[in-house]
Amino acid sequence: MSPSVRLPILLLLSALLAACASSPDYPKVPPLPGQDLNQIQALLNRAEEAAPEESARLRMDAARLMIAEQRLDEARTLAASLFPHQLNNENKARYALLQAELSLGRNNVLAFTWLDHPYLLAAEESDIRVSASALRARALHLTGNSAAAIDELMLALELVSADQRAAIEQQLWSTLLEMDLAELQQSRDYHNQPYLTAWIELAEILKKPASLASQLERINQWASSWPTHSGQEMLVEIEQIIRESAANQPKHIALLLPQSGNLQAAGDAIRDGFMAAYYSAAETGAELPTLSIYDSEQSTVTQLINQAINDGVEMLIGPLRKGQVDELAAQPLLPLPTLSLNYSSDPQVASEGLFQFGLAAEDEARQAARRGRQEGFDRALVLTPKTPRGTRIADAFAQEWVSHGGALVDQRQFTGENDYRQVVGSLLGIDQSRGRARRLANLIGESPVFEPRRRQDVDMAFIAASAEQGRILKPTFAFQYASQLPVFSTSSIYTGQTDAARDKDLDEIKFTSYSWLLADSHPLMKRIRAQWAQANGNYGRLYALGADAFLLYPRVRQMSRIEGIELDGATGTLRMSPQQRIVRELGWYQFKNGRPVHLEELPPLAAPVTESMDAMDTETEVQPGTVGGEPGSELSPAPGFAPVN
Structure with a gap:
């Protein structure tokens, strides 16, 4: 092995192992499986000994694994070492695919341009076509076109091999979970395809407000209706999570709210919103827990928790004051699971057993x-x-x-x-x-x-x-x-x-x-506003907070374990962050x-960048490297620019 070849690889691997904190977060739609860095090193070692075409392919494989590890700078460096103009047509297609993946989330227009490159569109290899459809689906979903993303994934499933099918189905499932109920219905109506309908029905079980008992009943119905569907494998895990949530459902819950002092009016509004949801559920025959209410202004948080434990309470909802939530967040493990009604000062805090929810401006x-x-x-x-x-x-x-x-x-x-x-x-x-x-x-x-x-x-x-x-x-x-x-x-x-x-x-x-402030789009809030006049003004948000606390408390563990669940609440579309904080849209x-x-919704932004804006289009000018022959004209991202021979 010549020193001139070994040196850049040593430098690259050193950078790989340095855990570069400045790399931008890769988009989360949907997440890719993690890869061992040893696998990347093995591919690079093989590339050093391989013939030019095989070496280029191995380096591109290593670059894609780097992307999966969110090591985009290293992946770009490796891509820049290639000579795409001297590759065969198959590897030119793989190169276009790699550049599309590198562009995704930084410059989505460029990503789509690479995905439409003639060599990629003309590729006959099924693995390339499947990867291109899967990546195009991610790009479409990332830019707000979930319906078109589903189309691409359905196309990929027609081409996919048995060993690739599970990954595409996982991407389909993740995409469906991140669509709202209206989008799911539109996809169901548009495709009218039993296989996809089954997936949509499964997603709706998790996304529609319902008791855990109702969810389990619907899961059993789904399993009977679709006995041979591939979602049966996923259903086992989902059912286990819901059954565990149901088995651990609190039979006695307590509200920790201001019932005196300067926050009493706010506490009363939250309490009444929660009780309205509680009694609305009772009207449907739902099994409900015993409910206690403690005045959070009369005791410390520690005293309230101890009192709740002595009273047999199994879950707390509250407190409202930010300082009290900070006290809870400072504890590594809470003695009772708690859904707070405000957020801690440190957004990165993730105390075990603490789920944070509120109306954070x-x-x-x-x-x-x-x-x-x-x-x-x-x-x-x-x-x-x-x-x-x-x-x-x-x-x-x-x-x-x-x-x-x-x-x-x-x-x-x-x-x-x-x-x-x-x-x-x-x-x-x-x-x-x-x-x-x-x-x-x-x-x-x-x-x-x-x-x-x-x-x-x-x-x-x-x-x-x-x-x-x-x-x-x-x-x-x-x-x-x-x-x-x-x-x-x-x-x-x-x-x-x-x-x-x-x-x-x-x-x-x-x-x-x-939405319910401007239209009767939420039946429960319509009833609340009819019963309490103050719910029609600024206090309406607090009634909605109480109503959503009732919606969330039986679901927080489920949301923490199944990524992508979004609920349509009175305070917005609700999802859970990795820090167990409920995020509202x-x-x-x-x-x-x-x-x-x-106003109309706009396509979502890509993941936040940590690079300067001046670096947005660096993929369009791939610098000559050391693999594949002598320097020459590059492979252009746009069809018709600098033809590739």
Whole structure:
């Protein structure tokens, strides 16, 4: 083995074993199986001894395993060492497939372009065609076209070999779990294919709100209806998880809520929302646990837990105060499983037995950052209240915005004490504009004709404000020459009651909100709003929080063990993160003539990037390397550019 060949491999393997923390996260739709680094090393060792074509194929196999390990920088380095123009047609197709996989999540347009490369489309090898369909399905799902992704996977299943079938079916299953119920119904109607219908029915069992007993009954019905379906193998694990959840269902639960003090009204709303869901379930004949309610303001968290244990409680729901949730999160293991109604200060905390749920405005700020990037905006301003909560909201937006490649140009905070004009003017650069005019006047000795100009280096603003604050801030933006600057906000900008006359000042603001505030889309919330007048305003969110706590408490263990489950709740679409935090996704609305108008959903963003935006298209210029012959023209990602001979 020559030293000139060994050196770059040693360097590459050293980088491989260094656990590079700066590599971007690979998209999670759907997850790929992990691979042992020894397998990558073995492929590289074989490549050193192989003939050029075989060596190139082995290196491409190693690069794809690196991608599976989320080691994208190493995979790009290895891909850059190839000479695609000198490969045979089969390996040119494999090369296009590799570049598509490297592009996915960083530059999805480029990924689709590679997937449409003539050599890949003309490939006759079934494994290449199956891999191309599976990757195209991932790209389609990642960009919001789940129906087309299902089409690709159904095509792959027609071509797949027996040893590849399980992986494609797992991808099909993961994709279905991440679709909402309406999308599942559309796919069922469009395909009208028994095999796919069975998979969809299985996904619906997990996604539709139902008791565990009802889920088990439906699973037995599914097994009887589809006795030879390949989903039977997966059903064994699903049924075991649900049976374990049912066997461990608490027969006595307790709410830890403020029943006195300054949070009593909030605690009462959450309690009433939970009880409305509790009694609604009772009307269907569901078996319900005994329920206790403790005042979380009268004792410490430790005292409440001890009291609950002595009373025979088997699961806690609450507390609401963030400080109390922090106390729970600091414990490595809780004596009782707990669904908190707020989030701990550290988003990475994952205390065993603690499931966190709440109405975190930070979630909505992150969603606003993603929406802004989805709409193509690049440079943002941020304006939030001068409070600890306002700082958390600003930080959440900024982190999400930057992680998706946006630039945070400037940010300010307001007190709301007659400082709106000053703060907005400073944020928009009006003060600097006036300062330049004063300096010019001093220089020339007279006052020139002057109209202030706002800064021109931004294309959107994110504000966190109440409706009352927003009715002042939006006109202030217009007064400060920024009437055309797009503004995004959170659900707090809308009171929950249509007031076209007053909310006309909020026109054009885009914001997250709850569908049931604007339409009777949630039967339980419709009943709650009819019974409690305060549920029609800002307190409606807290009633919804209580209702969703009832929906979640029997399902949290199931959601933690089956990745991809999403539930349609009153507070949004609910899913669980690896840290056992319930993440909410709300719908988008925009004020038009003082009334909220629903906005269409946009394709989801790829996984956050940790590279500079300047590096987005590096795959289009593959540098000459050391494998496959002498340097020459590269294989172009776009058909018709630089033909490959």
